[in-house]
C-alpha cells in the first residue's frame with residue numbers, strides 16, 4: 001500500500017542506493033516483529049547494513065542475508081549501543097512505547113546528519129466505506145457497525161488499563177516537539193487499508209484486503225478476555241463479539257483502517 005519498502009519522497013531509497021563497497025548505509029528497524037521488513041530491505045540493498053531491534057527475540061520466517069542482523073532489547077532504554085544510522089524505521093510501535101517523545105529524541109541522536117526517520121502507524125478506530133471516521137452510533141442506526149462498536153469497547157477497556165492511551169498523540173505532533181530541534185523537514189502521507197477482500201480495481205488493495213480479513217477474523221475472540229477483565233457484562237461481550245465476527249466473516253460492512261506515514265529528515269549538522 002506504501003508502494004515500496006519506503007515512502008516515495010522520504011529520501012530513504014536515495015540514501016540506500018548510494019551504498020557501495022566503501023559506503024555501507026545503516027538501517028535500524030525499531031520493533032521489528034517478524035523481521036520480514038528488515039530482510040526485504042537487506043535483500044534489496046545488499047550494500048546496506050540492516051539491524052532489526054525488538055523486545056522479544058526474533059525468529060525470522062526466512063533466513064536473513066549476511067547484511068542483516070537482529071538485536072533483542074528495549075528501544076526506550078537507549079539506541080546508542082547499536083551505533084549510528086542513516087535510516088531508522090518504526091512501524092506499529094507507537095502504542096507499545098510509553099514515552100515516544102523520548103524515543104524520538106534518542107532516534108535524532110543516533111541518526112547521521114541528513115539521515116531519515118520513518119514512522120508508519122495505523123490510526124485507532126475504523127473508517128467507513130467512504131473512508132470517513134465513524135462518529136457516535138447506536139444499535140438500530142441505518143449504518144450501525146458491530147466492528148466499530150467492538151473497536152470502541154476495546155478502546156475503553158484499554159484506557160481503563162492505561163489512562164495515558166487517551167492522550168496518544170500522532171507522531172508528526174510528537175516530532176514537532178523533539179528536544180534540540182533536530183529535524184530539517186517533517187513530511188508525510190496517508191493510505192487506507194481495506195479490512196476485507198472487497199471488490200477493487202486495484203490488485204495491491206485486493207491482496208491487502210484479503211490479508212487484513214484473515215487477521216480481522218481473529219480479533220473478536222482475541223478481545224473477549226480484555227473486555228471481560230475490564231468489567232463488561234459477559235452477555236454483552238458474547239453478543240458483541242458474535243455479531244462483529246458475523247459481520248466480518250460475511251463482509252456485511254465495508255471498513256478501512258487509516259495509516260499515517262511520517263518522515264523526518266535530520267538537519268545537515270549535529
Ligand SMILES: C[S@@+](CC[C@H](N)C(=O)[O-])C[C@H]1O[C@@H](n2cnc3c(N)ncnc32)[C@H](O)[C@@H]1O
Nearest residue numbers: 031032033054055056074075076091092093096
Ligand atoms: C505490532 S508489532 C509490529 C511489528 C512490525 N514492525 C510490523 O510492522 O510488522 C510491534 C512490535 O514492536 C515491539 N516493541 C514494542 N515496544 C518496543 C520497544 N520499546 N523496544 C523494542 N521493540 C518494541 C513488539 O515486541 C512487537 O514485536
